[in-house]
Amino acid sequence: MAITTFNYPLYEYAVGWFKRQPANPVDFIAPTLKAKGMLGTFPRYPQGYAFRSADTNRALYQPSTTVNIDAEEVPFKLKDKGLRVPVDDTELLAAGEAGADQIAQAKSASLLSIWRTSLIQEALEDFRNAVAAVESKGNWSSSDSDPIAELRTLFQEFRETNGVAPNRMLFSDNAWSILAANAEVMDMVSFNDAKVITPSLLLKLLHFEPGTEGVPQILCSTVPVATAKPGPGVPFSGTNALGTDVWLTYVDEGNQVGDMCGLRQIRQNESAPIDSVITIRNDEAHTTFYEVKGAVYNAVTAPSCVKRLAIS
Numbered sequence: 001m002a003i004t005t006f007n008y009p010l011y012e013y014a015v016g017w018f019k020r021q022p023a024n025p026v027d028f029i030a031p032t033l034k035a036k037g038m039l040g041t042f043p044r045y046p047q048g049y050a051f052r053s054a055d056t057n058r059a060l061y062q063p064s065t066t067v068n069i070d071a072e073e074v075p076f077k078l079k080d081k082g083l084r085v086p087v088d089d090t091e092l093l094a095a096g097e098a099g100a101d102q103i104a105q106a107k108s109a110s111l112l113s114i115w116r117t118s119l120i121q122e123a124l125e126d127f128r129n130a131v132a133a134v135e136s137k138g139n140w141s142s143s144d145s146d147p148i149a150e151l152r153t154l155f156q157e158f159r160e161t162n163g164v165a166p167n168r169m170l171f172s173d174n175a176w177s178i179l180a181a182n183a184e185v186m187d188m189v190s191f192n193d194a195k196v197i198t199p200s201l202l203l204k205l206l207h208f209e210p211g212t213e214g215v216p217q218i219l220c221s222t223v224p225v226a227t228a229k230p231g232p233g234v235p236f237s238g239t240n241a242l243g244t245d246v247w248l249t250y251v252d253e254g255n256q257v258g259d260m261c262g263l264r265q266i267r268q269n270e271s272a273p274i275d276s277v278i279t280i281r282n283d284e285a286h287t288t289f290y291e292v293k294g295a296v297y298n299a300v301t302a303p304s305c306v307k308r309l310a311i312s
Helices: 008-019 025-029 089-130 147-162 173-181 183-191 199-205
Strands: 002-006 032-034 039-044 072-077 079-088 168-172 217-221 224-226 238-240 245-249 263-267 276-282 287-300 306-310
Touching (some): 008 276, 025 089, 025 217, 089 224, 089 287, 147 183, 147 306, 168 173, 173 183, 173 217
16 A cells, blocks of 8 residues: 655755756756646747837827737646655665665655756757757858857847847857867957957857846756666766757846746746655555656747757
């Protein structure tokens, strides 16, 4: 017989664990929007949504101009997510009373690490499937390519389309390495009396200066995902879930329903990517399971405010 209980101490531990983790690249480009339930709608914004002009002059005794907010309400259903880890009674007996809590906590920490990696990987796959790579750009390994000129062009097109420039740039470490090795970029680095390309130098080459309006934030990240099943004597073999992608997007600094963001994570819980942690006791199997659960929908909320480059 299985008995399920909500585990309050483990839930608090899990929330604190996520707050101590390194920057989540998905959170960087796709802020969380709290859902009211498993079903609902989210606003999908057209090009230049908040940056259109209107006649504000009101004639005497006449009403003001009416502005139609053209955001489209798109239905969604949160995807139920869950993972569990087993702790067999024999493991606890062998460890003794003092070691039992340590085993449970160590296994829970491993579970949360796998949970975090899995959710990041799944979100990146959702966004990658929804956002096609920009054509004819990103071949930065070519000897005659100019990544800085390409990025400047993308920024300009982004402004002309949306009224704002991207304020988030996410690089996979693979893409950053290709950028750093590009001949044109290396020449620019040397011209600026530097040895390597850095985020601050990249912003300078893109004609942004610290303290000026609209300076984008840059994050260079890697999300290692194992390609081989772990086990005794099995060396880690993995890949970067970010691939060689570069993401450019716009994120409103607030976190309200009406904020315009290119990408969103719609969740039931916005404090951590979990809704509950439960303990499931199976007496027949002499095993206790610790399970984390959550629900999320990864949405493209302003398609024109997202650009993806597949770097080669």
